[in-house]
Amino acid sequence: MQQVQAVVAKAKGAPVELVTINVPDPGPGEAVVQVQACGVCHTDLHYREGGINDDFPFLLGHEASGIVEAVGPDVTSVKPGDFVILNWRAVCGDCRACNRGEPQYCFNTHNATQKMTLEDGTELSPALGIGAFAEKTLVAAGQCTKVDPAARPAAVGLLGCGVMAGIGAAINTGQVGRGRSIAVIGCGGVGVAAIAGAALAGASPIIAVDISAKKLETATKLGATHTVDSSKVDPVEEIKRICAETYPGAEGADVVVEAVGRPETWKQAFYARDLAGTVVLVGVPTPDMTIPEIPLIDVFGRGGALKSSWYGDCLPSRDFPMLVDLYLQGRLDLDAFVTEEIGIDDIEAAFDKMHGGDVLRSVVIL
Numbered sequence: 423m424q425q426v427q428a429v430v431a432k433a434k435g436a437p438v439e440l441v442t443i444n445v446p447d448p449g450p451g452e453a454v455v456q457v458q459a460c461g462v463c464h465t466d467l468h469y470r471e472g473g474i475n476d477d478f479p480f481l482l483g484h485e486a487s488g489i490v491e492a493v494g495p496d497v498t499s500v501k502p503g504d505f506v507i508l509n510w511r512a513v514c515g516d517c518r519a520c521n522r523g524e525p526q527y528c529f530n531t532h533n534a535t536q537k538m539t540l541e542d543g544t545e546l547s548p549a550l551g552i553g554a555f556a557e558k559t560l561v562a563a564g565q566c567t568k569v570d571p572a573a574r575p576a577a578v579g580l581l582g583c584g585v586m587a588g589i590g591a592a593i594n595t596g597q598v599g600r601g602r603s604i605a606v607i608g609c610g611g612v613g614v615a616a617i618a619g620a621a622l623a624g625a626s627p628i629i630a631v632d633i634s635a636k637k638l639e640t641a642t643k644l645g646a647t648h649t650v651d652s653s654k655v656d657p658v659e660e661i662k663r664i665c666a667e668t669y670p671g672a673e674g675a676d677v678v679v680e681a682v683g684r685p686e687t688w689k690q691a692f693y694a695r696d697l698a699g700t701v702v703l704v705g706v707p708t709p710d711m712t713i714p715e716i717p718l719i720d721v722f723g724r725g726g727a728l729k730s731s732w733y734g735d736c737l738p739s740r741d742f743p744m745l746v747d748l749y750l751q752g753r754l755d756l757d758a759f760v761t762e763e764i765g766i767d768d769i770e771a772a773f774d775k776m777h778g779g780d781v782l783r784s785v786v787i788l
């Protein structure tokens with residue numbers, strides 16, 4: 423067991439606190455990781471606000487990279503000294519999804535068995551089973567994916583959550599590629615990641631939609647070929663017009679990614695897709711939201727697919743090393759997502775900045 427500094431949310435709505443925690447030595451199937459960088463994600467704020475569950479105290483942070491410090495007796499997948507990105511879906515290898523060759527949909531993902539605790543022995547609930555706003559954290563070995571250590575920790579750690587969700591929504595769930603059009607509604611961190619993913623895959627046109635001009639500028643930097651300010655024009659008509667310019671006869675985009683998480687933007691996505699096109703919902707709705715009223719004949723008549731994308735349908739062991747390599751080759755600009763590097767005691771300030779619209783990601787450097 424060892425003691426380290428970490429950021430904990432002790433009670434619903436209360437500001438986070440920097441405290442000393444106990445990190446057990448890794449047992450079977452576990453690893454202790456010395457965290458190097460961890461992004462501040464909406465989900466961390468959500469935990470602090472009690473919006474996910476009431477299992478306080480939470481050890482926040484889950485978009486992280488670091489160096490494996492120690493592994494449990496039976497662990498062979500990683501070893502001390504490996505540079506890893508942490509993931510929140512360690513697959514079991516033996517459920518129905520795993521057995522049919524689709525481990526990215528594993529029904530039985532797992533975390534470390536032992537618990538990290540406060541100094542008084544209170545068990546901590548690590549955010550998404552990770553808890554990386556800490557100098558060191560205990561995870562399942564399967565949550566560690568080894569990647570090229572030449573990469574900048576702050577940039578590639580973001581693949582652990584929001585950036586992977588966006589890239590995967592376009593590439594894995596939406597299956598975009600050359601000769602395919604895509605529109606992305608909502609250009610925050612997740613939406614622009616979808617745009618970067620679409621650009622990597624060779625999609626064209628790549629249409630960015632947002633109500634903020636500043637967000638649309640960032641979207642252009644990351645690969646959008648067209649921008650639509652939906653506070654000024656009807657985004658559905660604009661998407662249709664732009665797609666028809668490239669592909670005569672197209673009645674919308676082949677793939678429309680919804681990265682806001684609201685019924686009205688999902689409805690825009692529904693009507694902005696081409697016949698037989700795909701809608702991908704990656705924005706996270708609140709539990710009270712419902713599907714907007716759409717005549718069933720429109721669902722039937724347009725064909726295609728209405729999908730949702732969870733963690734970008736990623737398989738960390740396949741996708742993390744590939745995306746890190748593309749980053750190192752200069753083909754995927756993960757640095758663009760790091761708006762600022764901050765200290766571990768600046769997390770409350772980073773939460774405040776999330777609503778301002780100027781920050782894609784604040785990343786804690788440890």
Ligand code: APR
Binds near residue numbers: 464584608704
């Ligand atoms: N039309 C278009 N864009 C909109 C609209 C709208 N009606 N309302 C908000 N937006 C834009 C905002 O301007 C912002 O750029 O959606 C974007 C949302 O971005 P962020 O708040 O930065 O959120 P992000 O981290 O990208 O996550 C997007 O996915 O992971 C989930 O919980 C997350 O639901 C959220 C979504």
Ligand code: ZN
Binds near residue numbers: 513515525528
């Ligand atoms: Zn499984």
Ligand code: ZN
Binds near residue numbers: 463464465466485
């Ligand atoms: Zn996250």
